Amino acid sequence: MTASDELNAFFNQTVLTFGQKGFSLGNIIVACVLALVLLGFYLIYTSGKAAKARAAREAAALERAREAEAKMAELVASQNELTGRMQTMSEIFSTRQGDMMRAVNERLEGMSGRIGQSISETTKNTQESLTKLQERLAVIDTAQNNIMGLAGQVVELQNILSNKQTRGAFGEGRMQQIVQDGLPHGAYEFQATLSNNSRPDCIIHMPNDTPPLVIDAKFPLESWHRIREAETPEQAKIAAQAFKRDVEVHLKAISEKYFLKGETQDMAFMFVPSESIFAEIHENFESLVQKAHKARVVIVSPSLLMLSIQVMQSVLKDVRMREQAHLIQREIVTLIEDVGRLDDRVRKLDNHFRQAQKDVGDILISTEKVTKRGTKITELEFEEPGTVESEKRPKLKAVE
Numbered sequence: 001m002t003a004s005d006e007l008n009a010f011f012n013q014t015v016l017t018f019g020q021k022g023f024s025l026g027n028i029i030v031a032c033v034l035a036l037v038l039l040g041f042y043l044i045y046t047s048g049k050a051a052k053a054r055a056a057r058e059a060a061a062l063e064r065a066r067e068a069e070a071k072m073a074e075l076v077a078s079q080n081e082l083t084g085r086m087q088t089m090s091e092i093f094s095t096r097q098g099d100m101m102r103a104v105n106e107r108l109e110g111m112s113g114r115i116g117q118s119i120s121e122t123t124k125n126t127q128e129s130l131t132k133l134q135e136r137l138a139v140i141d142t143a144q145n146n147i148m149g150l151a152g153q154v155v156e157l158q159n160i161l162s163n164k165q166t167r168g169a170f171g172e173g174r175m176q177q178i179v180q181d182g183l184p185h186g187a188y189e190f191q192a193t194l195s196n197n198s199r200p201d202c203i204i205h206m207p208n209d210t211p212p213l214v215i216d217a218k219f220p221l222e223s224w225h226r227i228r229e230a231e232t233p234e235q236a237k238i239a240a241q242a243f244k245r246d247v248e249v250h251l252k253a254i255s256e257k258y259f260l261k262g263e264t265q266d267m268a269f270m271f272v273p274s275e276s277i278f279a280e281i282h283e284n285f286e287s288l289v290q291k292a293h294k295a296r297v298v299i300v301s302p303s304l305l306m307l308s309i310q311v312m313q314s315v316l317k318d319v320r321m322r323e324q325a326h327l328i329q330r331e332i333v334t335l336i337e338d339v340g341r342l343d344d345r346v347r348k349l350d351n352h353f354r355q356a357q358k359d360v361g362d363i364l365i366s367t368e369k370v371t372k373r374g375t376k377i378t379e380l381e382f383e384e385p386g387t388v389e390s391e392k393r394p395k396l397k398a399v400e
Contacts, residue, residue, distance in 0.1 A: 201271075216268060
């Protein structure tokens with residue numbers, strides 16, 4: 001048996017039985033070789049496929065990298081463009097911001113100037129207003145002081161009017177003050193005695209030797225004061241009746257005592273020292289006004305008495321002017337004569353001035369001739385006697 005046979009027998013030896021099928025070592029080796037070959041081919045195929053897949057993946061990755069690089073380049077370009085635009089916008093913004101800042105500063109300066117001017121004007125107006133306010137406050141203080149003074153005077157007046165005698169003296173004093181302020185001294189007389197021994201408060205001398213006018217100031221203020229002090233309508237009514245009765249009695253007394261034929265006027269004034277009392281009488285006591293008219297007694301308030309005094313003053317002034325009319329005429333004639341004499345003297349003075357002016361003109365002519373002759377003598381310019389020029393020259397008079 002040869003070695004090859006032994007080798008074949010070795011390889012043909014059944015070493016594995018799978019079911020009823022037996023497998024020799026050769027078969028197993030062949031199967032293993034075939035399996036290895038198939039495994040190699042599979043591995044080669046698998047590796048080639050993996051290589052292709054890897055190459056494809058690498059190509060895809062490379063393509064993606066290229067695309068990413070392109071996109072990156074685009075992004076870089078876009079970023080560069082955006083950076084340029086940002087720089088341009090930054091420059092524009094800087095320029096705009098500078099312009100805006102300048103405009104804002106100019107406007108702020110303008111507004112500051114206007115605000116400063118407005119504040120100055122406001123301060124000035126405020127100071128003026130404060131000055132005016134201080135002036136008004138000073139006026140108000142003065143008025144308040146005057147009001148306080150008037151309040152004190154009113155209190156004093158109330159104290160005066162609370163007494164019958166002081167009330168009478170108050171009315172008489174006020175009447176005397178009005179008469180003294182309106183008429184010249186000598187045109188009136190206080191407490192004069194009449195032929196029936198009555199003494200009116202005042203008489204006013206009338207012009208042209210007419211009887212004087214009587215003014216009575218004894219108005220029954222106490223009755224009026226009781227009307228004001230009445231607390232109920234019944235008390236006020238009773239006080240009003242008493243006031244009316246007292247006034248009627250006073251009117252009768254005036255007409256009986258002060259109407260003297262040929263000595264006084266047939267009309268007299270009854271002085272009421274208050275405008276409010278005068279208005280109240282004419283408003284609520286019409287019958288008293290009518291009785292006063294019938295008794296030829298005129299009820300006058302301070303303003304009416306002042307007006308009457310002014311009229312009397314005008315009448316007296318007119319009478320005095322009429323009385324002095326002949327003196328005025330004589331003075332006017334004398335003035336006209338003086339004016340005539342002044343006119344004659346002015347005319348004579350004018351003639352003297354004209355003659356003096358003529359004499360001065362002649363003297364100037366002579367002076368001019370003397371000057372010309374002196375000049376010719378100085379320059380030795382003489383003329384022979386008998387020439388035409390010497391005969392034409394006028395000869396000087398002895399005065400010259």
